[in-house]
Amino acid sequence: MPIRILPPILANQIAAGEVVERPSSVVKELVENSLDAGANRIEIDIDKGGAKLIRIRDNGCGVARDELVLALSRHATSKVATLDDLEGICSLGFRGEALASISSVSRLSFTSRTQDQSEAWQAEAEGREMDVTIRPAAHPVGTTVEVVDLFFNTPARRKFMRSEKTEFAHIDELVRRIALSRFDVTLLLRHNDKLVRQYRAASTVQEQERRLAAVCGTPFMHHALAIESEHSDVRLRGWLATPAGARPQNDLQYTYVNGRMMRDKLINHAIRQAYDELLGPDRFAAYVLYIELDPRQVDVNVHPAKHEVRFHQARLIHDFIYQALFSALHQVDSQEPLAMSE
Ligand code: ADP
Ligand code: MG
16 A cells, blocks of 8 residues: 555544543543643532443633634644743643544534634534534523444444443543542533532532532541651642551552542552551552642653653652651651541
């Protein structure tokens, strides 16, 4: 075959292969966009595990009418303009690919209104040639993205979708992780028109602990130690369960780097080492940990789904986390576990 430039739809579908694995990946990308838009209320509606419908409604800044087409185009982003921006990235998104990718494997509509527009506009991507039609719509300031019939035009992907129950469980788990990353944002999750989760914005310590309990359960709260530590401009805070709160599964292990959820080998290794001898066989640590550092000290552009990071000072970060957790765990007797007021 001769060399050819891929048609846009195919290029987008190939890119979608990297980030849009299943319905929960769509929810992740869309909710991250809402958070980047400054929303403090996000409603997530799911039908049939996300195969039929994923609808995310936010009260963020919205997209102006004349930028709607761009928002849905590949490599179009308002979040980075230069290499320098990329190296100090503070937003969750930066690749400018999510909307283009998702719209190439579904029927997507994007309805939005900005503060200075008196009306809302809706952009619809019909798949095919990636062309977008725009019409007036009714919507308050903010954005609603609707993704209908995910993978309708990519049968191979569609086949990999599991049962409605399994796909929804993945979405539910994702929403838990987001709920732990932004206590200041109200999150609502509905499945087949039924309200399944409601996490109200929490500001006081009591409200935050209530949300923590809602996500992690009361047993975790009974064994959780609050931790806060700082070293060389790296901050670690959060909660970790004492060995008595160890679990039969690794289902309560949440780590965030600058607000981004992570599954990072280096961090996990440091945590495992800190617990080392303290856990019996087949017992797993439980924790919710936040690491904050200068965004220039960490590279998030490692993997399209952004699950991994690369720390410039990997050794320092590793040892700091290890030390902080080790001393917290070994001073257990002198610390008060969180008192749970219910
Ligand atoms: P990225 O998030 O990497 O910039 P996306 O394809 O996810 O790429 O989004 C493209 C652009 O569309 C964003 O940069 C942003 O300007 C705009 N956008 C997307 N979703 C929203 C939203 N919910 N509210 C406001 N703007 C949005
Ligand atoms: Mg995005």
